[in-house]
Amino acid sequence: xxxxxxxxxxxxxxxxxxxARLGQVADAMIxxxxxxxxxxxxxxxxxxxxxxVKTRPDLVxxxxxxxxELGPDPGLAAVERLAERRPELYEALALVVAGGYLxxxxxxxxxxxxxxxxxxxxxxxxxxxxxxxxxxxxxxxTPFYRLPPDAPPEHRP
Amino acid sequence: MRDDCDVLIVxxxxxxxxxxxxxxxxxxxxxxLEQGDWPDYEKARAGHADFELTSRKYWxxxxxxxxxxxxxxxxxxxxxxxxxxxNGVGGGTVLYAAHWERFLPSDFRTRTMDGVGDDWxxxxxxxxxxxxxxxxxxxxxxxxxxxxxxxTTPPPLPPVPLNKLGRRGAEALNKLGWHWWPGSNxxxxxxxxxxxxxAQRTACPFGCPTGAKASAxxxxxxxxxxxxxxxxxxxxxxxxxxxxxxxxTGVTYLDADGVRHEIRAGVVVLCANAIGTTRILLASADxxxxxxxxxxxxxxxxxxxxxxxxxxxxxxLESWRGPLGQYLHSLEFYESDRSRGFVRGAKxxxxxxxxxxxxxxxxxxxxEPVWGANFTRLLRERHGHSxxxxxxxxxxxxxxxxxxxxxQAAADGVPGVRIQYRTSDNSRAMMAWHLERLSxxxxxxxxxxxxxxxxxxGTGWHLMGTAVMGEDPDASVVDPHGRCHxxxxxxxxxxxxxxxxxxVNPTATIAANAxxxxxxxxxxxxxVEVPA
Numbered sequence: 263x264x265x266x267x268x269x270x271x272x273x274x275x276x277x278x279x280x281x282a283r284l285g286q287v288a289d290a291m292i293x294x295x296x297x298x299x300x301x302x303x304x305x306x307x308x309x310x311x312x313x314x315v316k317t318r319p320d321l322v323x324x325x326x327x328x329x330x331e332l333g334p335d336p337g338l339a340a341v342e343r344l345a346e347r348r349p350e351l352y353e354a355l356a357l358v359v360a361g362g363y364l365x366x367x368x369x370x371x372x373x374x375x376x377x378x379x380x381x382x383x384x385x386x387x388x389x390x391x392x393x394x395x396x397x398x399x400x401x402x403x404t405p406f407y408r409l410p411p412d413a414p415p416e417h418r419p
Numbered sequence: 420m421r422d423d424c425d426v427l428i429v430x431x432x433x434x435x436x437x438x439x440x441x442x443x444x445x446x447x448x449x450x451x452l453e454q455g456d457w458p459d460y461e462k463a464r465a466g467h468a469d470f471e472l473t474s475r476k477y478w479x480x481x482x483x484x485x486x487x488x489x490x491x492x493x494x495x496x497x498x499x500x501x502x503x504x505x506n507g508v509g510g511g512t513v514l515y516a517a518h519w520e521r522f523l524p525s526d527f528r529t530r531t532m533d534g535v536g537d538d539w540x541x542x543x544x545x546x547x548x549x550x551x552x553x554x555x556x557x558x559x560x561x562x563x564x565x566x567x568x569x570x571t572t573p574p575p576l577p578p579v580p581l582n583k584l585g586r587r588g589a590e591a592l593n594k595l596g597w598h599w600w601p602g603s604n605x606x607x608x609x610x611x612x613x614x615x616x617x618a619q620r621t622a623c624p625f626g627c628p629t630g631a632k633a634s635a636x637x638x639x640x641x642x643x644x645x646x647x648x649x650x651x652x653x654x655x656x657x658x659x660x661x662x663x664x665x666x667x668t669g670v671t672y673l674d675a676d677g678v679r680h681e682i683r684a685g686v687v688v689l690c691a692n693a694i695g696t697t698r699i700l701l702a703s704a705d706x707x708x709x710x711x712x713x714x715x716x717x718x719x720x721x722x723x724x725x726x727x728x729x730x731x732x733x734x735x736l737e738s739w740r741g742p743l744g745q746y747l748h749s750l751e752f753y754e755s756d757r758s759r760g761f762v763r764g765a766k767x768x769x770x771x772x773x774x775x776x777x778x779x780x781x782x783x784x785x786x787e788p789v790w791g792a793n794f795t796r797l798l799r800e801r802h803g804h805s806x807x808x809x810x811x812x813x814x815x816x817x818x819x820x821x822x823x824x825x826x827q828a829a830a831d832g833v834p835g836v837r838i839q840y841r842t843s844d845n846s847r848a849m850m851a852w853h854l855e856r857l858s859x860x861x862x863x864x865x866x867x868x869x870x871x872x873x874x875x876x877g878t879g880w881h882l883m884g885t886a887v888m889g890e891d892p893d894a895s896v897v898d899p900h901g902r903c904h905x906x907x908x909x910x911x912x913x914x915x916x917x918x919x920x921x922x923v924n925p926t927a928t929i930a931a932n933a934x935x936x937x938x939x940x941x942x943x944x945x946x947v948e949v950p951a
Contacts, residue, residue, distance in 0.1 A: 290790070290791065291790045291791070291794065292790070292791075292794045292795065293791055293792045293794065293795070294795065295792055295795040295796060296795040296796050296798070296799045297795075297799075298795040298798065298799070313468065313469060314469075314472060316469075317469040317472045317473055318472050318473075318476060320476065338790055338791050341790065345781075356780055356781070357472065357475070357776075357780070360776055360779050360780055360794075361471060361472045361776055364471070364774075364775050364776050364779070365468040365469060365472075369798075370468075373775075373798070373799070373802050373803070374735075374803070375739055375775065375802060375803070377465075377466060377467075377468070377470065377620075377739070377774065378466050378467070379740075380466070380618035380619070380620065380629075381618065381619045381740060382616050382617070382618055382619075383579055383580055383608045383616055383617045383618075383619060383742070384580060385576065385577040385608045385609050385616075386577075387577075387578075387580035387581065388562060388577050388578050388580075388601060389577075391581060391589075391601070396586070396589055396590070396593070397589075397600075397601075399593055399596070400566065400592075400593070400598060400599060400600065401564055401566070403566040403598070404566065405566045405567075405568075405569070406566060406567060406598070406754070407523050407524060407525065407567055407568060407569065407750075407754065408523075408524065408525045408532065408754050408755075409524060410524050410525060410527065410528040410531060410532060410542065410543075411528075411531065411532075412528070412531075412542065413524060413542070413543075413544070414544050417544060417569060
């Protein structure tokens with residue numbers, strides 16, 4: 263069981279035994295591969311969890327209940343059972359695991375996901391598109407919207 | 420506690436913003452009550468690692484999930500679509516993706532031209548000058564010359580770039596000989612008034628940190644609230660008050676501490692969206708309702724069945740980057756053709772996939788199991804390599820689709836609502852047909868995988884129809900200028916008044932129609948019957 267220790271605030275604190283259990287589940291839910299770490303290797307149950315809790319303290323209580331519900335063998339089969347039986351707890355678990363994982367620079371760097379990078383739009387882009395002729399075929403089409411019978415005469419072809 | 424003003428607006432979304440600006444410019448004393456609060460852009464976290472986790476709570480489109488100040492319970496258990504909204508300054512424009520689309524001429528004449536729905540009491544060309552004006556107010560970026568639309572005044576800003584993904588879509592549509600046009604969006608592509616040029620963070624519906632998206636809190640309210648309009652936030656209107664002669668005298672509202680106030684006004688204008696406006700009308704007169712002699716208040720709810728077609732590509736298309744407005748739209752199959760097995764049509768728009776959590780949680784990205792060994796493989800496969808085609812189907816009005824009060828779900832003494840909505844057979848046939856065509860587009864784009872999601876549930880962004888406008892008081896709630904047939908100084912300016920929904924995003928038309936109605940009210944203000 264991953265119950266909070268006496269004196270700990272179950273609302274915002276994830277106790278060590280729950281963290282260990284989360285590490286197990288995270289490795290089952292996200293195995294390493296494709297040049298990317300597993301859930302636990304990325305730190306879903308350690309530093310990333312601290313960031314998740316800081317961002318979304320509302321997820322702590324359902325996460326702890328989800329970890330309790332998984333039973334003695336918190337593998338993928340248990341996660342699937344949780345999804346069927348307690349979808350709201352499963353949703354919290356999935357958010358913590360996947361959401362935390364995707365916050366890791368060990369994941370975003372190999373993906374070349376440069377989320378902090380800004381790229382201000384270039385308003386001249388459309389001029390290039392027009393110059394290249396990409397729009398020509400469309401622009402040359404006869405207007406194809408339908409005119410209502412009461413359209414003003416000046417708008418009729 | 421009492422107060423007085425010439426015009427009281429309920430709701431600080433796009434229709435309330437446009438109307439408030441118009442009234443203030445005419446020298447009227449304007450008060451606006453908004454039941455939510457100002458958006459907190461400290462929570463606009465695009466560019467930070469916690470962006471997606473934060474946005475799923477703070478910028479959640481579903482008020483039942485978000486539960487912020489101003490949100491009220493909406494029971495959607497009897498609805499095929501979840502109603503989405505942002506209760507706060509800016510209203511729906513805080514969460515919209517900023518796709519800025521004019522309705523087409525045929526949208527205003529569906530009864531005459533296709534034998535379905537109802538004709539509007541106004542036509543496209545009645546709204547045209549107002550479209551031009553609101554496009555400047557909302558910093559619209561786009562390109563004139565679209566052959567799917569009547570000729571328009573050039574929008575104030577050039578369109579967002581196509582990027583790799585938009586080009587791929589445009590080339591495919593060219594191959595098929597089908598229409599496309601650079602996207603029209605309320606997204607600044609250069610510094611414009613209070614807005615800044617888009618930084619392409621795919622954050623449009625989740626709190627734009629750049630200040631590029633034209634949400635009404637930024638384009639209108641920050642300036643108006645300084646010295647032109649008295650804007651009170653966290654003010655939940657309970658009901659419209661009437662005098663003995665049936666004229667509106669003002670409203671009662673609850674402040675953030677639950678203290679009841681009464682505010683008097685010469686004219687009351689409801690701009691609280693098709694669900695919030697219904698809630699107020701039905702809850703007024705102590706729950707017996709006002710302005711409802713037609714029995715149509717709350718009926719004819721339209722929410723636009725929405726689906727999508729997702730393509731996954733071998734090439735890196737940098738689909739995590741870009742505006743989450745639309746790169747381009749296609750109206751190739753927008754107009755009616757009954758040989759397709761349905762009437763009316765749909766708009767397509769091409770979007771980048773955005774940040775990764777949205778496509779790595781089970782739900783709308785196909786049946787492949789996500790967890791275990793698949794997670795990292797699918798993450799590699801999808802991230803940066805995915806395109807989403809959205810499909811918006813015209814939703815025809817049905818009196819059985821409706822909004823009702825839910826007394827059991829009262830929040831602070833103000834009733835919640837429940838909605839009853841079923842997607843029509845026509846909409847389902849339309850969606851299936853359009854997704855088949857988009858399958859052809861994805862093939863032409865070279866997609867290696869295709870995923871189709873017809874009739875997604877959590878997509879009720881477009882709320883329309885529940886206080887329909889028309890000439891006949893027996894068949895409509897408001898007249899063609901938004902004035903309630905039953906209460907001569909009570910108006911509705913939001914999307915509630917739409918007789919039909921079109922098959923495109925409605926904000927441009929909500930704003931244009933609000934401006935038209937506000938200007939009419941200003942012009943005729945001396946004729947408006949106000950309480951003694």
